[in-house]
Amino acid sequence: MNWGIIGTGNMGKVLLHSLTQSQAVEEKNLYLYNRTLMKAYELLNQYPNVHVERSLTSMANKCDVLLLCAKPKEILEIAKKLQPNIRKDQLIISITSSISTDHLDQILPCKTARMIPSITNQSLTGATLLSFGQRTNAIDQQMIKQTCKLFSEPVEVKDETVRAASDLVSCGPAFLSYVLEDMIQSVEKETLLKREDAEKFIETMVIGFGRLLEERHFSLQTLREKVMVKGGITGVGMKALEKEIHNSFNQVFINTHEKFATEQEMVEALIHEAKMNFSG
Numbered sequence: 001m002n003w004g005i006i007g008t009g010n011m012g013k014v015l016l017h018s019l020t021q022s023q024a025v026e027e028k029n030l031y032l033y034n035r036t037l038m039k040a041y042e043l044l045n046q047y048p049n050v051h052v053e054r055s056l057t058s059m060a061n062k063c064d065v066l067l068l069c070a071k072p073k074e075i076l077e078i079a080k081k082l083q084p085n086i087r088k089d090q091l092i093i094s095i096t097s098s099i100s101t102d103h104l105d106q107i108l109p110c111k112t113a114r115m116i117p118s119i120t121n122q123s124l125t126g127a128t129l130l131s132f133g134q135r136t137n138a139i140d141q142q143m144i145k146q147t148c149k150l151f152s153e154p155v156e157v158k159d160e161t162v163r164a165a166s167d168l169v170s171c172g173p174a175f176l177s178y179v180l181e182d183m184i185q186s187v188e189k190e191t192l193l194k195r196e197d198a199e200k201f202i203e204t205m206v207i208g209f210g211r212l213l214e215e216r217h218f219s220l221q222t223l224r225e226k227v228m229v230k231g232g233i234t235g236v237g238m239k240a241l242e243k244e245i246h247n248s249f250n251q252v253f254i255n256t257h258e259k260f261a262t263e264q265e266m267v268e269a270l271i272h273e274a275k276m277n278f279s280g
């Protein structure tokens, strides 16, 4: 089975790495295409046995599964261009929350799915969020789940919670990095610890923290209770945190959902326009 990655930016590269590193797909069965072709050719230095194609038509001719790894508006442009060359038995996957399988089903004649990756997939961990289009059957769904299982924990999500799930799984690493960076800046400001040492301590702490959760030694709550001895030093630090941070993520999710709604409106308008053009 041949897989294609259309769009070799941040996420296209993460998926190229996770698919090959986990041996989910052999390099010789992987095809790449990017708007700026040079960027796709540069990847041959690292992945010498993948193929770089020069057009969307040849991607459609050569691949059984196509991952559309671009921004929402670009994904729609790609889907429209692929449409005349796509067969019913092919599978096209959107990697963005704003483009659902229903959206793709309206402009493509084939099977569709949505697979939202996370930067954590690069180290063959973290989740992938899956949704399947109406034309996929149990075998297609199993194939996608099994492939994702080799580099992540696949979880099926419904349209109504896809944005919230993506906020945690895909945006989460960026949000957490910001909070940790803030912790480093504050420790540097308020104590004698040097920034480079603070960075090292935070990195080792986060890796250990992840390991504790992975090995199921604690839940988030029991871990906090274990560290926070009654009347101890962690407790006084926590008091300040409860005052400053409690509820401060509410606005984060309000913002992401507002942007999501705007993107969906744009996607629906563009699909309407595309359908008019096809029928006209």
Ligand SMILES: NC(=O)c1ccc[n+]([C@@H]2O[C@H](COP(=O)([O-])OP(=O)(O)OC[C@H]3O[C@@H](n4cnc5c(N)ncnc54)[C@H](OP(=O)(O)O)[C@@H]3O)[C@@H](O)[C@H]2O)c1
Pocket (backbone or CB within 6 Å): 006, 007, 008, 009, 010, 011, 012, 033, 034, 035, 036, 039, 069, 070, 071, 072, 074, 077, 078, 095, 096, 097, 116, 117, 118, 119, 170, 171
């Ligand atoms: N970043 C994350 O952690 C994350 C996680 C989950 C999902 N996502 C989703 O992933 C999507 C892509 O994000 P990204 O960060 O990878 O974006 P990106 O770095 O900008 O990559 C987009 C790629 O698509 C290429 N492209 C654009 N139009 C094209 C076309 N018509 N034909 C072929 N290639 C085309 C671009 O080519 P050029 O080189 O010419 O610009 C670029 O390489 C977004 O929709 C985002 O919502 C991101």
